[in-house]
Amino acid sequence: MGGVRALAVSFVAPGPCGVAVRDRLKHLTARDERVLRAVGAHQGALASGDLKARCADGLEHGADRWAARKRELTGVSSSRIAGAITKATHDQWALARRCQAAHIQNLAAGIKTLRHRLSLPIGEKGTKRTAGGYRSKSEWFRKSRRLAALEERHTAAVADRQAGRVRVVRGGKRLLNTRHHLTQAQLTEDQWRERWEAERWFIAADGESGKRFGNETIRVTPNGEVSIRLPAPLAHLANTKHGRYTLTARIAFAHRGTEWADRIEANRAVAYRIHLDTDRGRWYLTASWQRPVVKTIPLETARARGMIGVDTNADHFAAYRLDRHGNPVGEPHRFGYDLSGPSGHRDAQIRHALTRLINWAVRVGVAAIGIEDLDFTAEKTREKHGRRKRFRQLISGIPTGKLKARLVSMAAEHGLAIVAVDPAYTSLWGAQHWQKPLTAPHRTMSRHDAAGIAIGRRALGHPVRRRTAPPPHDRSDRAGHRTAQAEPCDRGREGTRPPATDRPPGGPSPSGKRKRETSASKTVRDAPSTQQWAQDSLTHTG
Known part of the structure; x- marks a missing residue:
């Protein structure tokens, strides 16, 4: 890292x-x-x-x-x-x-x-x-x-x-x-x-x-x-x-x-x-x-009812709803637009896409929309990307400044806040941690949908990673701290994790009884022996 x-x-x-x-x-x-x-x-x-x-x-x-x-x-x-x-x-x-x-x-x-x-x-x-x-x-x-x-x-x-x-x-x-x-x-x-x-x-x-x-x-x-x-x-x-x-x-x-x-x-x-x-x-x-500047709500208030993460692309907005814990809810939504043609047509397309996005946000009951704080001013020069002319055209086609101003203005009329996040690594980490796990026969997840989840989690204050990574060597933390999603104010966040069964592995339970009786296997195969084997004493004579 x-x-x-x-x-x-x-x-x-x-x-x-x-x-x-x-x-x-x-x-x-x-x-x-x-x-x-x-x-x-x-x-x-x-x-x-x-x-x-x-x-x-x-x-x-x-x-x-x-x-x-x-x-x-x-x-x-x-x-x-x-x-x-x-x-x-x-x-x-x-x-x-x-x-x-x-x-x-x-x-x-x-x-x-x-x-x-x-x-x-x-x-x-x-x-x-x-x-x-x-x-x-x-x-x-x-x-x-x-x-x-x-x-x-x-x-x-x-x-x-x-x-x-x-x-x-x-x-x-x-x-x-x-x-x-x-x-x-x-x-x-x-x-x-x-x-x-x-x-x-x-x-x-x-x-x-x-x-x-x-x-x-x-x-x-x-x-x-x-x-x-x-x-x-x-x-x-x-x-x-x-x-x-x-x-x-x-x-x-x-x-x-x-x-x-x-x-x-x-x-x-x-x-x-x-x-x-x-x-x-x-x-x-x-x-x-x-008119008087609309007072922004505190960040914690904006996060209270969840978030909609929006990934901005050259031809559509990829949006995903997340609850306040950072879990994806429902299906991904895409709001397409066509930025070809005259400026009036492009402006109408952006306005129509934002209207559908805001109406959906109002229906699901969130208080804020998370979006990347994009600025491609220094990212579309021919010197930086060289022969990648199509990529430069793609970056130039993504609306940035006008989009942010229009989204803030339109969202304020519906009582929605706009949370701007750092755009670094959202597409990369979103695809790494969310695209494959959420792909299902009835759901097609694109890289942009996964980036929307990453943006929403970052706006909520959560890391992009889905779950806690296991210890690197064994069950101790000698190689470093775990990556558990604990708040900085939580007590004991730097300590070792207690056993899940309230007893050391292999030891008896506090009550002296088994928590659960062993059950017979339901598969048709040779059943394991139930005989208790013990090493005979050297002085045993039969």
Whole structure:
């Protein structure tokens, strides 16, 4: 066990701190759409200019500079719109900095792997933990060229970070690169241009507590009427007083509608965003607000009614229910999903699978779901796995970050806690200790089902191993302690185990009587002799 790394302690994942709901803006008139497009294009241009100014400031940016940027935007929009734009710009710049740090870390990991493999003799075999040398001289040469390229990229990225330079594309780098591959994307130039412009629009407003219906810029009344405070250059488009434009569409949130109505009637802050789905030609309004962080229950409370262990895979969740003692109950459950196709389809598949998993957890009456604390950020690089392209694609296809956030949010609505465990060795030890014993003619156990049991037992605080191992040599413990599943607080856990019959082996019982009379064998064979043999004395004469 010397090569096994130390396992991280399981913990209850914190609950969500905000919610968002969306509804379609139906029956918009042509004038409504022209106004929305004009507002989005105007404020989008302001947001682009502000982002350029923020990136130019770099690490020299401060509160004074932020206030100056807001004053410049207020004259061509409004104070609230300027505040929303500058805040969104700051968040986007901070996100770019975090992505830059992750990129540098990824490059460093690849450089380390390449240097290690290039230092080994050609053809040297690797181990399960470390890669070996390259197979041929030509591969060694190509990897040496790649090492030089990665080192150059790493040097440039580190220099940019030290200087405070980031590279941000409003509208998305992927969509920008799609412009050069319109045939592969099955888009015309006009379709791409419409999508590009829509992604760069800015029609959003932060909420304000104490203001009417929780938002002064984009206001939604309890009966679903939507009105927008127009920026100063577009005030002539207003159809109501105070420079506002009221849309003909009405919204009604089917999900969390009551909670949203309670907030706006109490004039509590609600943020809104209006965007266009160019593929469907539909306008949507998204409402979001913060709420008090859901307090997590203690770990012991989460374990009181058992646990459902979930193993996350590229195409399904493998789940198994365990009681509070760590014993599997019932049959394994699998919740499949298909992660091919567009992002909307993938998101719907994950949401549907999680809904079935949570509904099952509610039916069986557990209080928590155990899941691995997965993060494949450094596990899917081509340098680490080399030629195993299919394996890299498999790892990349497993949902991790979005899955954890969505599962925590959905489970909190049903009163379920999420226990995150260390993912080390769950598949290996689960298959070793649980796959074969639970396989039966009426039950097919996969490696993933066994991993679900291992995850559940780790979330419950039990070791993965099924039963106590026997002593290594004899019935004494001279070669080491037994591996009995005793709690650290149990008295006598370090002592030897008492005899099961309350008497030494071969000795008489405390009462002097046999616990059980011997019975005759029920098999047809020569019966053993019942004569009591004793060694004759040497002086016996017959």
